[in-house]
Amino acid sequence: MTSATLLTRAVGVPNAAEATGPLLRARLRMYERALMVLDLTIISLAVLAGYFGRFNWVVEPFGGGEPVGSQIPYPVVGPGLVLVWLAFLKVTRCYDDRVLGHGADEYRRVTSASLRLAGAIAIFGYVANVGVARASWP
Numbered sequence: 001m002t003s004a005t006l007l008t009r010a011v012g013v014p015n016a017a018e019a020t021g022p023l024l025r026a027r028l029r030m031y032e033r034a035l036m037v038l039d040l041t042i043i044s045l046a047v048l049a050g051y052f053g054r055f056n057w058v059v060e061p062f063g064g065g066e067p068v069g070s071q072i073p074y075p076v077v078g079p080g081l082v083l084v085w086l087a088f089l090k091v092t093r094c095y096d097d098r099v100l101g102h103g104a105d106e107y108r109r110v111t112s113a114s115l116r117l118a119g120a121i122a123i124f125g126y127v128a129n130v131g132v133a134r135a136s137w138p
Contacts, residue, residue, distance in 0.1 A: 028097050035095065043085050047078045088117045
């Protein structure tokens with residue numbers, strides 16, 4: 001279930017029979033903003049869970065230190081990742097009013113955009129030889 005599906009009843013997505021013109025556009029903008037806030041919250045929680053899950057819930061990096069053996073400032077990269085992820089969802093038209101709250105195309109767009117971004121980040125990291133922290137299993 002995507003964020004759009006959760007908000008469909010809460011915000012009340014207008015359909016063509018309900019309203020036309022400025023009222024319809026205003027309601028769609030309100031719905032899109034609410035959806036973006038919900039996506040921001042979910043993506044932020046996912047990035048935080050990934051960060052704390054990887055570094056075993058150590059809050060030390062927020063006090064000025066870095067995870068052992070890492071040159072990447074993860075507390076800075078995390079919020080950047082959140083913003084890039086949201087921008088990528090917008091660029092790949094996941095917030096298009098023709099698909100919000102309607103059918104499987106909404107799920108396909110969000111999944112496709114997220115996987116493409118993950119692939120682009122992985123390729124960039126490989127090409128740029130960025131030493132990303134990897135989990136070590138005991």
